[in-house]
Amino acid sequence: MEKTPGKTGFSRRAFLKGSSAAAAATALATAPDVAEAHQVGTAVLAGPTVIVLTVNGKDHKVNVEPRTTLLEVLRYQLDLTGAKPVSGDGSSGASTVLVDGKPMMASTLLAVAVRGKKIETVEGRGGEKTPDAVQKAFVQYDAQQCGFCTPGFVVATRAFLDKNPKATEADIRGGLNGNICRCGTYANVIQAAIAVAKGGGNG
Ligand code: FES
Known part of the structure; x- marks a missing residue:
């Protein structure tokens, strides 16, 4: 049951609701990648959604949920198994890929947050026959x-x-x-x- 508002005119529950919303809004405003993921999330929370990721110069349609990491997409949908799941939190560096030329940990990136970016894995760099x-x-x-x-x-x-x-x-x-x-x-x-x-x- 809602508490009767005090002299200030605000109930405790109404205050907490307002604080949570403000905190969430601040977090989204200060974390662009997360904000983007949540924007997509409003559309995909009901289930998997198809997005396009550009990996090693090619566009790939992949099926993701809001929680799906880039590493999971690379390994289990695109069969690019160079980046490895080791620490899960990026501390090992085993999942290093390039995102728009910058080294980043695929295990810590949401797939929906890297739409529109150029992703390069070790497979995109030469290989057995043409190593760089x-x-x-x-x-x-x-x-x-x-x-x-x-x-x-x-x-x-x-x-x-x-x-x-x-x-x-x-x-x-x-x-x-x-x-x-x-x-x-x-x-x-x-x-x-x-x-x-x-x-x-x-x-
Ligand atoms: S962890 Fe075995 S070669 Fe580096």
Whole structure:
């Protein structure tokens, strides 16, 4: 039962309703990606919805719910399994992809929030037959053991060297510190990245 308003004319329940709405509005206003997801959410909350994602230069129609992550779409709908589910919160760096050229963790991005953006995965960078300079260097310097972290490291290294083509070893160590290798292959990863930087960072 609604409490009788006090001298101020506001009931406690009415105040709380108002505060929640204001807090939600503030959160949406200050987080564009979340706001976008919620906008879409009003249309998709009843069930899955088809959206278009641009991945490795191609548009893909995918079926998502508001809670679906980019990583889930990549792995389970597009069969792009380079980005890995490891930490789930982005702390391992294993799900690193490029979004509009910036390294981001696919495990922490909602698929609906990256509509209209250019997404690039490790599969979009050369491959077995036409490896790019980073991929070649990782092979040459034996920069992997189990390989689970490797796609994330390759994408992060590529993004870092694109931005810092003449990076020093110290720069590279700092630039790649968001990626974790449980096998401890860091020395080889750093050597591979240094080799690419010495070659001008391109390829
Ligand atoms: S090579 Fe195994 S986690 Fe990095």
